[in-house]
Amino acid sequence: MGDRLSEKVIPLSFYQTGDVVALARSLLGKSLFTRINGELTGGIIIETEAYAGAADKACHSYKNRRTPRNEAMFALGGIAYVYLCYGIHHLLNIITGAENEPVGILLRAIEPTHGIETMLKRRGHPKLPALASGPGSLSQALGVTLQHNKISLDSPTLWLEDGPAPRAIRAGPRIGVAYAGEDALLPYRFQSVC
DNA sequence: TTCCCGATTTACT
DNA sequence: GTAAATCGGGAAA
Numbered sequence A: 001m002g003d004r005l006s007e008k009v010i011p012l013s014f015y016q017t018g019d020v021v022a023l024a025r026s027l028l029g030k031s032l033f034t035r036i037n038g039e040l041t042g043g044i045i046i047e048t049e050a051y052a053g054a055a056d057k058a059c060h061s062y063k064n065r066r067t068p069r070n071e072a073m074f075a076l077g078g079i080a081y082v083y084l085c086y087g088i089h090h091l092l093n094i095i096t097g098a099e100n101e102p103v104g105i106l107l108r109a110i111e112p113t114h115g116i117e118t119m120l121k122r123r124g125h126p127k128l129p130a131l132a133s134g135p136g137s138l139s140q141a142l143g144v145t146l147q148h149n150k151i152s153l154d155s156p157t158l159w160l161e162d163g164p165a166p167r168a169i170r171a172g173p174r175i176g177v178a179y180a181g182e183d184a185l186l187p188y189r190f191q192s193v194c
Numbered sequence B: 001t002t003c004c005c006g007a008t009t010t011a012c013t
Numbered sequence C: 001g002t003a004a005a006t007c008g009g010g011a012a013a
Helices: A020-026 A069-074 A116-123 A135-142 A178-185
Strands: A031-036 A039-051 A080-085 A089-096 A103-114 A158-161 A168-172 A189-193
Touching: A020 A039, A020 A089, A020 A103, A031 A103, A031 A135, A039 A116, A039 A135, A069 A080, A069 A089, A080 A135, A089 A135, A103 A116, A103 A135, A116 A135
Parallel strands: none
Antiparallel strands: A031 A039, A031 A158, A039 A103, A039 A189, A080 A089, A089 A103, A168 A189
């Protein structure tokens, strides 16, 4: 069947107002889907990190630095920002905020719910707990690559659907941003608590 | 053009 | 716990 439940797709307006840290929190419990080559995959978002733009030393757009890579960050909220990290991993971000407000949310982990066989295949059949936990493996499981950079978040290929907020949320410092000095300590990482 | 290094993962010692 | 994989971006020259 058409597994996409259109009435639950999050409208682009959701991403375009409010502050990025609050939005990163509120993405927990919502679902992320891709349909690539007819294969539906998706799961519930359980870990996010906010990247707060010009004032955030950990952010690619710190000091409004604008380059071909991070161009997507400067667009109006509601598109994906995908980039290559360590030459190996594709990292998927949700761009939020107004045009020229370069903020976004790194999706770090989902709890797989749809297309698990496809995700296992893409990942080379890892042990289940590692199927889509970690931003690199999440993108690999969902089939997200650089070609999805700037794609709309309500497209037939990649979209989010509403879902219930988690029972509890844990906040803490972001991962892998030690270079950001004091900004590395900001509690911009959010995880659903089991 | 050169050089350094990264919003990571995985496989080892 | 440590290190290799792997390559484009960004700063410096």
